[in-house]
Amino acid sequence: MNDLFSASGLSEGTPQPLADRLRPRTLSNVVGxxxxxxxxxxxxxxxxxxxxxxxxxxxxxxxxxxxxxxxxxxxxxxxxxxxxxxxxxxxxxxxxxxxxxxxxxxxxxxxxxxxxxxxxxxxxxxxxxxxxxxxxxxxxxxxxxxxxxxxxxxxxxxxxxxxLKRLDEKGLSLLIDRAEAMEEQRLPVEPAARDALIDMADGDGRYLLNLVEQVYTFAGKGEPLTVAAMSAALQKRAPAYDKSGEGHYNLISALHKSVRGSDPDAAMYWFARMLEGGEDPRFLARRLVVMASEDIGLADPTAMMVAGEAARAFERLGEPEGLIPLAHCVVHLATAPKS
Missing domain, CATH: 3.40.50.300 (P-loop containing nucleotide triphosphate hydrolases)
Known part of the structure; x- marks a missing residue:
């Protein structure tokens, strides 16, 4: 065994990442x-x-x-x-x-x-x-x-x-439980910070365990971390998004369905997430005009006017001010009657 470690350039005592140490040993232990x-x-x-x-x-x-x-x-x-x-x-x-x-x-x-x-x-x-x-x-x-x-x-x-599905809140919470058992101590965060940690992982179990490992390092033996303290200590993760791949089409579809389903909160979430991921606001402006025409139509003739003016306002103002009219348009379309 020592020869194997020497050949790889590692020592037998080299620390392993928490995600590797918690890797399931049987299929029954796989989460989610x-x-x-x-x-x-x-x-x-x-x-x-x-x-x-x-x-x-x-x-x-x-x-x-x-x-x-x-x-x-x-x-x-x-x-x-x-x-x-x-x-x-x-x-x-x-x-x-x-x-x-x-x-x-x-x-x-x-x-x-x-x-x-x-x-x-x-x-x-x-x-x-x-x-x-x-x-x-x-x-x-x-x-x-x-x-x-x-x-x-x-x-x-x-x-x-x-x-394979993204891990849900239950599955991610189970991973934290397993990490606590391996570390033989509770995760040193307040309950609200634990929930925030799960949200930050966005369904990625490996990323969650990397965050948990960082929390153990930062917190040490001091007071449990608050949400604010934990957020300041941990590196913020960029939203999972690919402007030219599957993520692009999944998220624009989610935005479209949220508008069609008259859910302004969900529509604003998907709109903001695409912007955070680096989407071109002009693409979103064009899609809003399409939604005003396809989903609302004559049920609210002002929807097309609002979408067109929001797109023109962005062209005139640029970022960041031009994003505000687009956000107003998202809310208008989501709350408008549908044709």
Missing amino acids: QDHLLGPDGPLRRMLEAGRLSSIIFWGPPGVGKTTIARLLASETDLEFEAISAIFSGVKDLRAAFERAEARRSTGKGTLLFVDEIHRFNKAQQDGFLPFVEGGVVTLVGATTENPSFEINGALLSRCQVMV
Whole structure:
């Protein structure tokens, strides 16, 4: 064991991040994915039947894609091999397939985990096909992007797509409980600060545990941290948003549905979140004009006037003053009668 640590450049006493120390050791300990791992979940049924097919895990960061892949390999007695599409190329893929074929000749199967699989180009994705079809590897790919758009149809047809959900408040609270048990002390924050910590994580379990680790470091043995003290100590996380990817379409859809559902609070939240994520306000202004026309129409003819004037006001004023008329427009559209 010491030789292994020396070879890696680490000592046996090197501290591990809290998120790594709390990594589940069995599938039953995985948090927040009961729709896949529960008694009636597809993964549970595969394991009970002893037939694990190739899978694409689609979900946001920090929800357990890598952990579940490792545990699936352990449960099915497959050799776990991981590569990342960010750092790997054709040479790495070829080497991984050669190792898998060598194991197969000795009766040992391989679970090949490919992180960020959508980053491989079409030719590289096509390279998986013969090895998946021939059973040389059981492929488990992980992606944060919609597989229908980012994964080749030929490869996608040979895999089951399974959607992992963001962790809810209950799941995130359970992670804090586990961290407290491992640290053998309560998290040194006030109850309101604990709730704020969960909100800051935004469904990302790994990020939450990183925050918890920072809290233990900052608080020490002093008084429990208040919300204000904790917020000042912790680095603020940028909102999860991709202006050209899946997040872009999810959030504009949420804004549109909030306006259509006459919920001004929700509409303002999604409007503000897109702006915080770096969205171009001119795009939002155009979408507000579309909503005024499509969803409200003649039920409130002033809606189109308000949307048009808000867009023109932003063009004249710019940021930040020009955002105020757009926000007024969001509230007007959300509270207006719908056609």
